[in-house]
Amino acid sequence: xxxxxxxxxxVGVGLRSVHYADVxxxxxxxxxxxxxxxxxxxxxxxxxRIILRKVRxxxxxxxxxxxxxxxxxxPLDYKYLSGLDELYQEIDPIRTSDHLCWTGVLGKNGHxxxxxxxxxxxxxxxxxxxxxxxxxxxxxxxxxxxxxxxGFNESEMSEWEFVSQILExxxxxxxxxxxxxxxxxxxxxxxxxxxxxxIDLKKIQQIHLAGFTDRTKxxxxxxxxxxxxxxxxxxxxxxxxxxxxxxxVEWDQDIPDFDTLKNEALKVNDYRGEERDxxxxxxxxxxxxxx
Amino acid sequence: MKIRDRQIQFLNSVSSKSPEAPTAFxxxxxxxxxxxxxxxxxxxxxxxxxxxGEIFESIWEVLGDDRFYLLANRYFDFYPPQSYNLNxxxxxxxxxxxxxxxxxxxxxxxxxxxxxxxxxDVFHKESIKSPHINFxxxxxxxxxxxxxxxxxxxxxxxxxxxxxxxxxxxxxxDISEELSSYMIFTKNQNVIVEKMNLHxxxxxxxxxxxxxxxxxxxxxxxxxxxxxxxxxxxxFEIFRESGVIREWTLL
Numbered sequence: 001x002x003x004x005x006x007x008x009x010x011v012g013v014g015l016r017s018v019h020y021a022d023v024x025x026x027x028x029x030x031x032x033x034x035x036x037x038x039x040x041x042x043x044x045x046x047x048x049r050i051i052l053r054k055v056r057x058x059x060x061x062x063x064x065x066x067x068x069x070x071x072x073x074x075p076l077d078y079k080y081l082s083g084l085d086e087l088y089q090e091i092d093p094i095r096t097s098d099h100l101c102w103t104g105v106l107g108k109n110g111h112x113x114x115x116x117x118x119x120x121x122x123x124x125x126x127x128x129x130x131x132x133x134x135x136x137x138x139x140x141x142x143x144x145x146x147x148x149x150x151g152f153n154e155s156e157m158s159e160w161e162f163v164s165q166i167l168e169x170x171x172x173x174x175x176x177x178x179x180x181x182x183x184x185x186x187x188x189x190x191x192x193x194x195x196x197x198x199i200d201l202k203k204i205q206q207i208h209l210a211g212f213t214d215r216t217k218x219x220x221x222x223x224x225x226x227x228x229x230x231x232x233x234x235x236x237x238x239x240x241x242x243x244x245x246x247x248x249v250e251w252d253q254d255i256p257d258f259d260t261l262k263n264e265a266l267k268v269n270d271y272r273g274e275e276r277d278x279x280x281x282x283x284x285x286x287x288x289x290x291x
Numbered sequence: 292m293k294i295r296d297r298q299i300q301f302l303n304s305v306s307s308k309s310p311e312a313p314t315a316f317x318x319x320x321x322x323x324x325x326x327x328x329x330x331x332x333x334x335x336x337x338x339x340x341x342x343x344g345e346i347f348e349s350i351w352e353v354l355g356d357d358r359f360y361l362l363a364n365r366y367f368d369f370y371p372p373q374s375y376n377l378n379x380x381x382x383x384x385x386x387x388x389x390x391x392x393x394x395x396x397x398x399x400x401x402x403x404x405x406x407x408x409x410x411x412d413v414f415h416k417e418s419i420k421s422p423h424i425n426f427x428x429x430x431x432x433x434x435x436x437x438x439x440x441x442x443x444x445x446x447x448x449x450x451x452x453x454x455x456x457x458x459x460x461x462x463x464x465d466i467s468e469e470l471s472s473y474m475i476f477t478k479n480q481n482v483i484v485e486k487m488n489l490h491x492x493x494x495x496x497x498x499x500x501x502x503x504x505x506x507x508x509x510x511x512x513x514x515x516x517x518x519x520x521x522x523x524x525x526x527f528e529i530f531r532e533s534g535v536i537r538e539w540t541l542l
Contacts, residue, residue: 043376045417046440047480067375073295080375105298109372110305111338112331114298122294150316150327152297187319218320220330 007033007094012062012248013265015055022258023055030262033060033094035248039067042083052091062095062206062246063088064175067109070129070143071102071116081136088137095206095246097142097175100126100163117152118162123169130170142173142205147180147212147221149187159184160198173205176243178234179227179250183212183219192234201238207247209235209265224253226264236271305331306371339367342377346411347384349457350404358393365391378415381408399448399466403457406450409442409475410482416440418477421534432505432542435498440477441535443487443496446470451484476535485533490518491526503542 012033015023022028034055041052055061067080088096101113116122134141145163157165167174176199178192185192209232211225227249235247249265256264300313305328318327340363344351351359370383385405394400419438449471456463472492474485487495493516497507511518530536 039376043378044415046413046415046477048415050418050480069375071294073298077375102298103375105295105302107373108302108306109375110302110331110335111342111372111377112305112334114301114305114331117294117297119294125294149319149322149330150324151319153315153317154297184319217322217326218330 007060007246008244010060010094010246011265011268012246013261014248014250014252015052015061016252016255018255019258019261020051020055023058024051026058028059028258028262030266031059033062033246033248035062035064035095035250036091038063038065038084038087042087056091060094061091062097062248063091063093064095064144065098066113067103067111068098068133068141069101069103070098070133071100071122071126072105073102073125074105074107076129076132076136078136081133085137088139095142095175096137096139097144097206099146100143100166101146113146115146115148115150115152116162118155118157118159119152120156123162123165126166127169130166130172134170134172140171140173142175143167144175144177144208145180145184146177147183147187147219149218149220151188158190158198159188160195164199167200167203174199174203175206175208176204176238176245177208177210178231178238179208179210179212179223180221182228182231182234183221186219192230193237196234196237201241201243204238204243204245206245207235207238207243208250209247209268210250222253223250227267232267232271235268236273239272304328305335306367308332336364336367338377339363339372339380342380343384346378346381347404347407349407349454350388350400352457352460353397353400353403353463354394362388362391362393378411381411384408399450399453399463402446402448403450403453406444406446406454406473409444410454410484413440413442413475413477414482416477418480419534419537432503434501434503434540434542435530435536436538436540437499437535438476438537441499442475443472443492443499444475445472445489445492445496451486474529474533474535476533478533483533485529487526487529488522490516490522491529494518494523494526495530505542 010032012031012035015034015036036052041048065084099113101116103112103114104110181192181195185195209227210223211227213220213222213224247268249261251261297315300315304313316324316327318324340360343363344359366384366387369387372380385401385408388394388404389401416439419440447468447470448466449469451471451473453463453466470489472487472489474487474495476483494507497510502510
């Protein structure tokens with residue numbers, strides 16, 4: 001089982017096709033791992049899969065899925081799970097993750113990370129599904145919080161309560177996407193540090209960083225820009241509070257050259273200050289930062 | 292309302308073009324409910340169109356943005372995606388194009404779309420591994436098993452040439468019919484296109500369907516198709532050089 005004590009301090013970036021040549025021709029240094037999107041490789045036996053194997057020979061890889069649809073009320077797709085299992089066996093990833101969301105229903109796929117009503121019914125449904133998936137894959141998965149642009153009136157709790165309960169009841173790990181928390185904090189008017197303070201930090205097994213687009217009326221999770229300062233402050237807070245799980249930068253639109261991406265990821269070093277001991281964790285850092 | 296009902300309601304709103312938002316949702320930021328659903332509606336169509344465009348890159352090039360967007364929009368109404376794999380979104384596109392009046396100015400477009408989807412499909416198959424078959428040693432009848440990445444294709448236009456032109460951004464106008472046959476496969480992770488004549492295409496296709504060499508010759512004879520020994524020899528030379536045969540069985 002992967003533990004959040006493995007690969008501590010690792011810094012990575014998302015593996016994107018525009019950087020394949022840099023990676024394969026040995027022009028990459030300074031990052032500890034790559035995160036690859038599982039679905040881009042699992043059904044291909046051609047060039048994409050060969051490239052992933054070659055990258056794996058040089059670097060540890062985390063596999064991140066977008067289509068598990070753990071919250072969907074359709075039956076689990078065992079063809080999908082079988083392909084995922086085969087890819088996991090072949091690549092031996094350091095982390096295996098997907099999202100706390102659903103992507104389709106009634107056999108129709110929206111190819112997006114759709115939000116969930118924060119209800120006890122949804123928690124029970126998702127926990128049961130996580131159990132089924134983890135049993136089938138014979139491994140622990142970690143789940144990422146998603147950004148959202150609308151909520152559901154019947155929600156019975158906050159996002160962090162919802163996420164915390166799922167993680168606690170399922171035993172799954174947390175892929176903490178700080179940009180998603182920040183985007184949602186603007187969109188739904190809450191303090192992002194309140195979110196961080198309310199979750200069990202020991203559950204965090206990986207951290208995502210990314211940039212968003214300010215659409216004036218809302219923040220849009222585009223992965224198209226550098227990480228904003230507020231998100232870096234959130235990362236700093238996590239580090240100071242003992243979270244040293246692998247961290248990586250996602251960049252999916254207007255993707256820069258590899259060095260720019262790498263340098264963005266390596267900014268983590270600027271925010272890795274002194275670690276506080278367990279007893280000194282407090283909310284003072286929240287108010288100090290003006291949130 | 293149960294979570295399943297809510298998901299059905301949500302996805303119906305996202306995949307429809309209706310600006311109405313169910314009252315069960317509350318928007319984020321200062322968005323209206325309609326604008327919030329609109330964020331998902333816009334992303335839904337953009338993501339699918341982009342995925343379709345990655346498969347049918349040259350079709351997009353020939354048709355231009357406006358026509359391609361229009362067709363994609365209508366296509367996803369008829370064929371909403373069902374697979375988790377975005378590479379599958381184009382499975383029905385060739386059939387859809389064949390019935391679309393918007394492409395009547397481009398009589399070659401349906402065949403080119405078929406060719407492009409075959410190339411895309413083959414690209415994701417395992418490359419051939421040459422098994423060093425010595426055809427000279429084969430004296431009796433035999434069956435052939437090709438590698439999974441091999442396709443025999445036949446069109447009434449020279450779609451490979453048009454496809455190359457379109458990919459290069461060249462204009463593709465005044466295209467006349469030109470019967471064209473190909474064998475395509477992947478080798479060293481590259482898609483290779485071999486031009487063949489019609490008889491060779493037909494012969495290869497019969498072999499691929501599992502007919503033996505002698506059965507295929509019989510089929511040609513019954514259908515009064517002439518294939519010369521030289522043509523057969525050339526075809527097997529292509530098979531040998533390309534390494535497309537995974538195994539053969541003596542009968």
